[in-house]
Amino acid sequence: MENKHITIFHGPQHPGITGNMSIELDLIGETIQKATTHVGYLHRGFEKLIERRTVIQAFTIVCRICVPEPDPNEANFAMAVEELAGLEVTPRAQYIRVMVLELSRLAAQFLWMAGQSGSIGLYAVGQWAIADRDLILDLFEELTGARVYHMYIYPGGVRRDLPEGFLERVTTLLIYMKKRLKDYDDIFINNASFKNRAVGVGIISKEEAVANGYVGQVLRGCGIKADVRKDAPYLVYNELEFEVPTQTTGDVYARALVRRAEMDQSLHILDQVVRKMPEGKVMIKIPTHRKFKLPKDDTWVKVESARGEFAYYMAGDGSEKIRRMQVRGPSLVHAYTLLEDLLIGAELSDVALIMNSLGICPPEIER
Amino acid sequence: MFNEIKQRFATDDVEVKRNDLYKVRIKYSRLFELMHMLRDEYDYKTLNAITCTDWIEEGHFALTYMLTTEDRKYTFMIQTMINREDAQAKTLSHEYKQAQIMERDLHEMYGIDFPGNENLKELSLESWVHTPPLRREFDTLEFVTNHLIFREGREDNVDTKAETKRLRAEKKAQKSKDEEVKDGK
Amino acid sequence: MKWSVDLKGTLSPLSIITAFWLKPNTIAYPAVKKETAKGYRGFHTNFLADCIGCANCQDVCMNDAIDMIKTDKEYNSKNTSQCIPRIDYGRCCWCSLCTDVCPPNSLKLEDDYLNVTKHASDFLYMPKDKE
């Protein structure tokens, strides 16, 4: 019997999709002929809303740009504002920021692990990973007062000092995580069913990855040592010792291994941060929200999020409002140029697998 | 590198923003020449982003292209001004694959036309017929109040400044009245 | 796709069986309640003996969530406008900017956060008078 050419929508309501987006798939049999990404289901017009608000007011909205990992946004925003306004942050605040960023990276990797394992039906991993992520969220709740949207990294520092005994609790968590991550190796990373599904699927070539501006695990998975923390160190990352893990094959499994190795590196960084945490103030004096003015200038700042380089373009115009803020997250190019390319010739059952390995996060594509 | 740019493109507007971030302002007509030069001679191989800023007072859009070196260490911001009315820029989608989606985003948000880009469909908005939303003349609050209804029950909000003034005036009046009464005695 | 024999990869996931002996990490919510951390950003409280009705909180709120209203409660004599804030929890995002700018520090966030209701009009909230 001849296979019919059909078009189906993978999402937005679909368990195997990373958030609220959809992919239109042209299929013959189970093989994908053409994939078209559709986004916009989460478009809120952040860039317009930020133009309407003063700097201090806009600070609360930026963390909503990427839901699974809000802290890189806050850090980026704060760094851009500080650069434009010429503020210098205290060392303690910088160390606390690094700690928050690394904890959130760890949390995002756990969320990825749950999604990636769920995409091939290993649901036990998801149950564990989300529960372990919650332990990090508990720490966040203690530090910042909220579980997910922390609104903590503020232009000029961080909003609260560390609560008493917080560093000890971080250390306890680190010891637990170090032990726990081995279990994930056993049941997920080394799992034969994951390997057999993931090896050789969704291969990206090195040249393409460089030319098309892919970032994060996609780059590192095909052997390029690119990491903003090393290439253009921000905060105090140049005082900390860590490695950039890479793989060479460029497939889904390579990206999984890179992420797993990054979790180890995050633990290593956190270990150093806890030991090196300096004393001092966490907040410098900044003007009130009607008087906080940015000069007519622009800048481009970037941080390394759990999914790769996350960059902001910010332009001030001499008033207390931001003239323009453009978000350039990792997902925009990944979800269109990369995903549409990778899916051609792939099987329908691999769509969720490939998508999860790229770490696509829709709210940051359309903003 | 800066000297060469200054000489070849007759511009003084090159600044070092950070040790890894440079910026140059250039006329639109020389933009692509500069980009090709940076790409071929100085290893700025990746187009990282295209952004647009609306300077409505001066009547132009500032298009900024972010180019990154192959090792992702240095970023070059190339800024060019295009006319706000009937804005148009040449597409880069044939040289950089990712430019297609970035231009599509700008086309939707600012209404800039990129001739040569085959895929300028709507991206995140669905059947949008108003002004492109990120242009400065589009007032989002006005749009919302015209099209949508907020929840009722908050009409008893008091303007505190006016209220303070009123109370003060009242008090003053009361006081002077008291004094009058006193004096009258 | 071909299936290759991978003894380690096949056997190592079986270590999940050891999880039978682990203590469950479930918080059986309605029966067991986990305490929120100190400083959790929940509902607002407003200590009326301190509130001066300056509307700074209303000014800083980017969500337009705060109304200054008149009630029949007794106010502080320093309250120049004789108004106190009311929060619309259909707007609030618990960013606590309002508590940061409060000059007498009367507006605070408490750790209570539960409000489940059938009626959307219940979301207009008068902060509790609490220190």
Add this chain to the structure above:
Amino acid sequence: MEHNGFLLEQKTLEGDLNSDTSHKNSVDFLMNWFRKRSIFVLAYGTGCGAIEMPPTFTSRYDAERLGIRGAATPRQADVIIVSGYCSYKTLRRIIRTYEQMSNPKYILALGSCTVNGGMYWDSYNTIKKLEDYLPVDMYVNGCMPRPESILEGFIALQKEIGEGKASSWKKYEENYEFYRKNQEAILGKKVEPSYDADWYLYDGGL
């Protein structure tokens, strides 16, 4: 073919089930008890709040203890969670999904955004009052709500179902013109997305 959403189709399929469900006899009571103890939640993360759904449904808060678990397709689901803000484009899909769900069906609205616009009160692309477009059974407070709040919302919903009071789907059918009018006011004459899931009907079937 006349396009009236999935409502028409549903009426013909489930005409009898739509009769009064507030329990007057023990059969109704039993039905409500069953319904309340097996709530299937549609796996559709429409907004921010979806990030707190994994902790709610996995081992930490384990909603399955209460008989609440995920369902992959609208036809099998009882509850749709509108988790926060809702852009026009998503609203189309939510309406479609909601109309595809079989009765009885409930809507749980999470967060400030569904009540009065929330953080995005001045955004040109999100709706402000969800109840104008779809009937809401239960609102949960927060931005975003903690897993405890979501569970509390489910418990309140279960109570309503057990008492036979949660009947928003009936409200939707009775006031269909009202909702449809509001939907059309912002989405245009064609409320459903432009693609059509009923392609096989036009295509002559499989």
